[in-house]
Amino acid sequence: MTRTASVASAAVGTDVTRVAVSTVIFSLRREPGEVRPTLVLPLVKRTRDPHESAWALPGGWLDIAENLESAASRTLAETTGLSPSYLEQLYAFGAVDRSPTRVVSIVYWALVREDISRTESFENVAWFDAASLPPLAFDHNQIVGYALWRLRNKVGYSQIAHGLLADEFTLAELREVYEAILGRRLDPANFRRQVESADTLLPTESFRTGSHRPARLYRYNQDVELADRGPLAH
Structure with a gap:
């Protein structure tokens, strides 16, 4: 059994810790009259507690039989219908008080070139300016801030x-x-x-x-x- 599967198995098999996978998805949107496009990301409105009706990052639970990158791609497709042109693991967020029950989130960040208007048919999904977000569920504002920092650093030395x-x-x-x-x-x-x-x-x-x-x-x-x-x- 791989280390990833072992961690997932331990998480599912106890009431102490669960493992989730979330993705920060960046794309571009140009509004009429704008000088330059805006960096945007999709958020999903939660339909249950905790943080019911709050906006949150797309994500889901890690299946015991899948690896992390596959889980990131799957949850991305299920919540937004998008396929990333770039996908990278960002960080693991596991503070004890980040959720009412102990949840460790393995977070990826992604870039998409696709027409983001395709996500309009997905329920509870909306796009937001990455630099001007509302208060998000859990620690997701902190997560987006870290992903934006990573993107801004990488654009300076990579393609x-x-x-x-x-x-x-x-x-x-x-x-x-x-x-x-x-x-x-x-x-x-x-x-x-x-x-x-x-x-x-x-x-x-x-x-x-x-x-x-x-x-x-x-x-x-x-x-x-x-x-x-x-x-x-x-």
């Missing part, structure tokens, strides 16, 4: 922004992703110099046309990972 982009994109579109994640405007000329000097972008022969002059499309070098996942990578 993690690609998890929110189409396969081909303009430099302006890439800059907008950075601005949405960091929550501030970036100088276009400086940004162009920095990303072009990093040698992680490959120019294509295609251009985005519209009301302005055509803008060259780029793609990420696929030989480089989206992000360094550290010792948990496999």
